[in-house]
Amino acid sequence: MVTVGAIIQARLGSERLPNKAFLPLPFNNGPTLLWHVAARAKAAQSIATVLVATTENTTDNAIYTFCQKSQINCFRGSEDDVLTRFYTAAQKYKLDVVVRLTGDNPFIMPETLDEAVAKHVDADVDYTLTEGLPLGTNIEVVSFSALERAARMATEEADREHVTPYIRREQGFKTQRVTYTSALSALRLTVDYPSDYALANLLYDRLYDQNKLFNFTDIEELLQEHDWLTNVNTQNQQRQAFATEADEFSSAAKTLQEGGYNRVLQKLQEVLK
Incomplete structure (x- = not known):
């Protein structure tokens, strides 16, 4: 039998939204x-263990107390x-996935x-990633054996800071992507900026009392009724951990093209040849 656990990465040292882990939702x-x-x-039937993985810094003592x-x-x-x-937490709780x-x-x-x-x-497989869902709702699943191998072999700072880039990039790992088609795919449903928190509050304020585990359909119906909500946090940009330099450049090139900066993109391509 496979033991599956969810490990939640959390700390209080956010630069853009300090102590966001403890912000109330909804606000009242x-x-x-x-x-x-x-x-x-915990509501997922496949999850046997849920745990928070925080830091040893004294600033995160509050997370330990909260847990x-x-x-x-x-x-x-x-x-x-x-x-x-992540690897040590998975090892301690004897997680297979x-x-x-x-x-x-x-x-x-x-x-x-x-x-x-x-x-x-x-x-x-060693690693599964969902895609096509709103930012903040896609899921990463990794087998313990792959996590163990990455923890032993990864040497780049970015690989150790972001957990999965080494597994996604290196040969020898079996990976798969599970693609969804969602009408909400352009929506930011993560909380990284004050405006993200504002949108989260607006959604939770309307939906949470009706259904503690409201779903994408509930959100979509609310947005159809109040389409202005989609504009609350559209200006925010998400920092991303890329598996390869090629992936990072491709993302940057797309942004420049969409903004009409084709000459800048051409110069950048010349420099990086």
């Missing part, structure tokens, strides 16, 4: 952002070497978690 005395992530992960009070497993490790933090989550994504869907885990196990 709702549970914290981190609580919602854990609650949604104790909320009866959520908590593991503490390196702030910068997140790969080792790890679902990687972050504490700023309170819109993950239990059904998506279950689907991603099922496809991962059925395909017998």
